[in-house]
Amino acid sequence: MACSRVPVRSITAVCLFFSLGSKGQEASVNPEAQLIDRLFANYCRDARPVTSHNESVQVHANFALGRIDELNEKNQRFETFCWLLMQWTDPFLQWRPQSYGGVNRITVSTARSVYKYAIVPVYKLLHAGAAALRILELECAVLSDSVVRRSHAYNSWPDGYDLALATDRYRVKVYSTGRIYWLPGIHFVTSCNVDLTHFPFDRQTCFINVTSWLYLENQVNFSISGSGTVLKYFETNGEWEVMATHTGRYAVDVGAAWNMTVLYCAVHMKRKPLFYIYNLLLPSMTLSLMSIFMFALPVESGEKISLGISALISYSVLTLLVADSMPSNGNFMPLLLVYTNASMMITALSIITTVFVITLHYRSADIALPKWVSLLLLGFLGRLLRVHKKKQTQTGRTDLGDSLSQHQVAVINGTTTTPNNVPGQPASEEAELVTDHSVEWRLVAAILDRLFFVVYFLLLVVITIWMFVRILNH
Known part of the structure; x- marks a missing residue:
């Protein structure tokens, strides 16, 4: 019986096919x-x-x-x-x-x-x-x-x-x-x-x-x-x-x-702190200075009280802005809030003292100054604060620039002259001498204005220094 032979090339092709398939399968596996x-x-x-x-x-x-x-x-x-x-x-x-x-x-x-x-x-x-x-x-x-x-x-x-x-x-x-x-x-x-x-x-x-x-x-x-x-x-x-x-x-x-x-x-x-310095601290200090300068404003301007009330309202708004960003607890009190409230209290006191000064400025001319007030204010404090009387001018009228003086007027037959005998008038005419104290009261008001300005300014400086010392120590 004749044996059938498989072509060598066919066997080689089959072996090569399975070999490549096996290698391809191994290569497709990701380690x-x-x-x-x-x-x-x-x-x-x-x-x-x-x-x-x-x-x-x-x-x-x-x-x-x-x-x-x-x-x-x-x-x-x-x-x-x-x-x-x-x-x-x-x-x-x-x-x-x-x-x-x-x-x-x-x-x-x-x-x-x-x-x-x-x-x-x-x-x-x-x-x-x-x-x-x-x-x-x-x-x-x-x-x-x-x-x-x-x-x-x-x-x-x-x-x-x-x-x-x-x-x-x-x-x-x-x-x-x-x-x-x-x-x-x-x-x-x-x-x-x-x-x-x-x-x-x-x-x-x-x-x-x-x-x-x-x-x-x-x-x-x-x-x-x-x-x-x-x-x-x-x-x-x-x-x-x-x-x-x-x-x-x-x-x-x-x-x-x-x-x-x-x-x-x-x-x-x-x-x-730069943002808060420009938006909170500097405005607060500016308001403090503005509030005490109401004492440097003349009474005749009629704006002293208005300036103080404007500063007080501004303080109220500033205090609300600061307090609104703070937590609602009593474990601490921000120094800035203490400073703002203290400045607001100083402003309120400034308004009260300004009312008192204005009252003295418009005091009745018939009311005489007590002797101790004249000695303390017109004498000692007047010289200390450099608010003093000025001599009368040649016309007999008093210069009321920085300081005021007292003067007298004589009422003679319904006409006002100096208390000395007026040339051309008979010496035998009776003259009723009336002392005008209004100038003295104005001088007292001017002295108190300057006194309160110095006191409140020093108080404001002390509070500001205290706040910054506390901050620097921290």
């Missing part, structure tokens, strides 16, 4: 995809990444401050954007890079597989040992994505809702050694107990605190990595200058001999 499929095939993301139940997961974290959005003094709310830099080791996510084409790092979604801790900002005042440390409030306390798929609001402000810790838009880096890096960016809205005593030259310290509500210290132990807050990516703020930052941790006793680790970032800031 990184292969690695991810193997790593997370049986991975339980709800379990802590430890080999022993009694072992604590060591999580190293730090804060990277991105920007300061706002410090609302009235509502005592501090808004910032930060990156929370976290890293830990997962012994179940290790591999040999040589077995996967040299892949030593992968980036995966937190929703796919990686265990993510229940990191939440803390609310309420907790105590660490004997010292009370402020734990500040965030509007959105987010539980672990592995436990709760939705963000959970806890004592929150509705306008600061943030899903940074609850959504899957942030990925994690996993290295072949099992080291995991998670860098979520978070919009923090925390409460900050501001002290505006030295406003607008004040300095504030606000805290950002985070912890894990679900795990205690013996389960997840947080520690600070690095030398301090990362400011490499910080954007400068137009109102606040960051003086310093520091980070740390402390344990809080939650009862039953259990401790909870809290991480905090303290931001020390100084206000940039």
